[in-house]
Amino acid sequence: MQDTLSKEQAFEDKIARGQVIEPKDWMPERYRKQLIRMMSQHAHSEVVGMLPEGNWITRAPSLERKLVLLAKVQDEAGHGLYIYSATETLGADRKELIDQLLAGKAKYSSIFNYPTTNWADIGAIGWLVDGAAIVNQTALAKCSYGPYSRAMLRICKEENFHNKQGYQIMARMMRGTKQQQEMAQDAMNRWWWPALMMFGPSDKNSPNSEDLMRWKVKLYSNDDLRQRFIDRTVPQAEAIGLTIPDKELKWNDKTRHYEHGEINWEEFNAVISGNGPCNKQRMNQRIKAHEDGKWVRQAAEAYAAKHYN
Amino acid sequence: MQNNNDTQWMLWEVFTQEKPGAPFEHAGSLRAPDKELALLNARDVYSRRNEAINIWVVPADAITASTPDDEGPFFDPSNDKAYRHPNFYKTPAGIKQI
Ligand SMILES: [Fe+2]
Ligand SMILES: [Fe+2]
Numbered sequence: 001m002q003d004t005l006s007k008e009q010a011f012e013d014k015i016a017r018g019q020v021i022e023p024k025d026w027m028p029e030r031y032r033k034q035l036i037r038m039m040s041q042h043a044h045s046e047v048v049g050m051l052p053e054g055n056w057i058t059r060a061p062s063l064e065r066k067l068v069l070l071a072k073v074q075d076e077a078g079h080g081l082y083i084y085s086a087t088e089t090l091g092a093d094r095k096e097l098i099d100q101l102l103a104g105k106a107k108y109s110s111i112f113n114y115p116t117t118n119w120a121d122i123g124a125i126g127w128l129v130d131g132a133a134i135v136n137q138t139a140l141a142k143c144s145y146g147p148y149s150r151a152m153l154r155i156c157k158e159e160n161f162h163n164k165q166g167y168q169i170m171a172r173m174m175r176g177t178k179q180q181q182e183m184a185q186d187a188m189n190r191w192w193w194p195a196l197m198m199f200g201p202s203d204k205n206s207p208n209s210e211d212l213m214r215w216k217v218k219l220y221s222n223d224d225l226r227q228r229f230i231d232r233t234v235p236q237a238e239a240i241g242l243t244i245p246d247k248e249l250k251w252n253d254k255t256r257h258y259e260h261g262e263i264n265w266e267e268f269n270a271v272i273s274g275n276g277p278c279n280k281q282r283m284n285q286r287i288k289a290h291e292d293g294k295w296v297r298q299a300a301e302a303y304a305a306k307h308y309n
Numbered sequence: 310m311q312n313n314n315d316t317q318w319m320l321w322e323v324f325t326q327e328k329p330g331a332p333f334e335h336a337g338s339l340r341a342p343d344k345e346l347a348l349l350n351a352r353d354v355y356s357r358r359n360e361a362i363n364i365w366v367v368p369a370d371a372i373t374a375s376t377p378d379d380e381g382p383f384f385d386p387s388n389d390k391a392y393r394h395p396n397f398y399k400t401p402a403g404i405k406q407i
C-alpha cells in the first residue's frame with residue numbers, strides 16, 4: 001500500500017504529464033471537493049437557465065422560432081443531466097445536490113436571475129450568455145477530470161447552435177424597423193454587463209489558487225476568459241450595428257485586446273447573495289416544477305416495480 | 310400523493326454505436342425507472358443529432374470494472390509476452406511481404 005504522500009506525488013506527476021484523472025483513480029480530497037462544488041454549480045446553472053428562456057416558448061414570434069427555442073431549452077436540460085452524471089462519478093449523490101439547490105444552499109450562475117422582458121432578450125441570451133458559456137466551457141473541456149472534460153466536449157458542440165440562433169435573432173432585429181432595432185439595443189444594454197460578470201470576480205479579488213491551476217481544475221484566470229469573450233464579441237456587435245454599452249471600451253493596438261470599463265461588482269455581489277431581480281422567482285419556479293414532477297417520478301417507479309421485478 | 314419518498318430513479322450507463330460496423334462506445338449515464346424508459350431517455354439525451362444508430366443501456370450496478378490499483382498486477386500477464394506481437398518475429402532477408 002502506498003502512503004498518501006507518494007499517492008499525492010503520483011497524482012501530481014500524472015497531471016503534469018497531461019494525463020486525465022478517471023473516477024476510480026486516487027485523488028486528493030481537495031481536488032474531489034472542488035470539482036463537486038464547481039460541477040454541481042454548473043449543473044444547477046444549466047437547469048435554472050432553462051427558466052428565463054422557457055418563459056418565451058409559448059410567446060415565440062413564429063413557429064420556426066418556437067421550434068428552435070424548444071430545441072435549445074431541451075439541450076440545456078441535457079447539459080444539466082450530463083454534468084449531474086459526471087458529478088456523481090465523484091461520489092456525490094444527485095438527490096442531495098438537487099435538495100441543496102432547492103433549499104437555497106447551492107449557487108448557480110448569477111446571470112439567470114435577470115428577467116427576460118421581451119423577445120430581444122432571447123436573442124441576447126443565446127448570443128451573449130451562451131457565447132460566454134462557450135468561452136468558459138471550451139476551457140473546461142481541457143480540465144484534468146475525464147468525465148467533466150468529456151461532458152464539456154459534448155456540450156460545446158451544442159452551444160454553437162445556441163450562440164448562432166441568438167445572434168441571428170439580434171441580426172434580424174437590427175435589419176428590422178426602428179422599433180425592433182431599439183429593442184435589440186435595449187436588450188444588449190441590459191445583458192452586456194451581466195454577461196461579463198459570468199466569468200466571476202476580477203483576478204485582483206480572486207487570487208487563483210495555485211493548487212487548482214496546477215491540478216488543471218481551472219485553466220485560465222477569470223479576467224483572461226472575460227477578455228477572450230470581449231475580444232470575440234465586440235466585432236460581432238459592430239457587424240450588425242449594435243453598440244456596446246461601455247463608453248470606456250476601446251481597442252488597444254499594442255496588446256491586441258479591447259480595454260473595458262469597470263464592472264459594477266456591487267451589483268454582482270448583490271445578485272450572487274440572493275438579491276438579484278429574479279432570485280426568488282427562479283427558485284420558486286424550480287421548487288414548483290420539482291414538486292409537480294414528483295408524482296410522475298413515483299408512478300414510473302411503481303410501474304417499473306410491478307412490471308420488471 | 311402522500312408518499313414522501315422522492316426518487317431520482319436508478320442509474321444507467323449508455324453505450325452508442327455511431328455508424329454500422331463501428332464499435333459501441335460509452336456515451337454517458339442517465340436516470341430512468343426501467344429499461345424501456347432508459348432507452349427512450351438515452352435516445353433523447355445522447356442522440357438528438359443523429360449521434361447513434363444503436364444504443365445499449367446497462368444498469369450501472371451491473372457493470373464490474375477493474376480498479377486502477379490493479380493496474381500493475383492485473384495487466385501484468387501481457388507484459389512479458391512479446392511473442393504475441395508480429396514485430397517479435399524477424400523475417401528472412403529478401404522477403405518483401407508477409
Ligand atoms: Fe448549456
Ligand atoms: Fe446553451
